[in-house]
Amino acid sequence: MAAIDLEAFNHKITAAADRIKDYTYKTPLEHSSYLSDFIKANVYLKLETQQVTGSFKARGAFNKLSILKSQPGIEKGIITSSSGNHGLATNLALKTLGIKGTIFVPEIVAEGKKQVLLQEGATLQQFGLDCLDCENKARETAEVNGVTFLSPYNDLDVIAGQGTIGLEILEKLPSVDYVLVPVGGGGLIAGIAAYMKYKSPKTKIVGVQPANSKVMYESVKAGKIIYEESLETLSDGTAGGIEEDSVTFPFCRDLVDDWIMVAEEDISRGIYTILEKHHKLIEGAAGCAVGALMTNKKMFEGKTVVAVMCGANISMNVLKHIVNEHSKVE
C-alpha cells in the first residue's frame, strides 16, 4: 500500500480548519495538576467534551457535509451510521447546512445518546447489535436509494476534520511528547496522527482502546482489518467492528507508535477521577485515555502528555453506577 502523503494531508486538515471554524469551537487544552502529580509528568486534557454536541465528531461531520453541500444530488439527502456521537454531530450539521438525512444507530446504542438524538429531532433507524452491522445496513440502504452514504470514520474528509484537533494541540503546546487518543474506527487518531507526524514527528501517538473491544489494535497486529467479537464496554463510542476496506487502517498501522488496552475498572476509575478532580464529565471513550495514563505511569514519567477527552455524552444510569461504585471504595 502506498505511503500516506503527509504533506498533502496536512493541507486537507488546514482547509478543514477553515471550513469548520464558523460551526465548531477551538476547545480548551487544560492542564491537569492532579494527573501531573500522580504520573510525575506534565499532563494536559484536550477538552472535546466542550465541543458542540459534546464530542469531537462535529469537526468531521461539518467538514464532510460542507463539502457535500455543493455536490450534485445532495438534495436527495444522505444516510449515515453512528454509535451515537457522530449521529448527534451529523444531525446538527444537517440542520445547520439545510441537508436532509437519516441516521442509523445500532440496537444497543447508549440510551442517553438515543434520547438526545430524538430530542433534537433526528430521523433515526435502529439496526444490528454491532456498529459494523449497522454501518453495512446503512451503506446498503443508501446504495438502494441512490443517496450518499457518510461513514463516521472511513472517509478522508471526516478524518481531516478530526485532524484539526492536532493543529489546535500544536498551536498551544509545541513541546508535546505524547498524545493519547481513543480509537474506534480510527478516524480520530488518523487525523491527529497525520497532522502530528508531519509537523512534529518527535511526538508519539498512542492509541487507546477498551480491552473488551480492540478491533483496530488486533487488526494492526494482524496486518489487515480483522473481525473480532466485542464484549460490553463502558467505552460505547469506540466499540465494535470496522469496515474491511477502511482508509483509517494505513494511518493506524503506519503512524501510531504505541497501543494501550484498558480494563473496564480502569475506564471507570478514569471517569470518576476526572469528575472528582476536575469537576468535568467525560464518557467511557475518554475514560480509556485517563485509565491508560493512570496504569502506565512509568511510560509517561517526566513527559509532556495530552490526553484527548473525546466526548462527554455518558448516560445518567452509567454515571450513577460509577459514582456509587467508587464512593464505596474511596
Ligand SMILES: Cc1ncc(COP(=O)(O)O)c(C=O)c1O
Ligand atoms: C467519544 C468518542 N471517542 C472516540 C471515538 C472513536 O472515534 P473513531 O471511530 O474515529 O476512532 C468515538 C466514535 O464514535 C466517540 O464517540
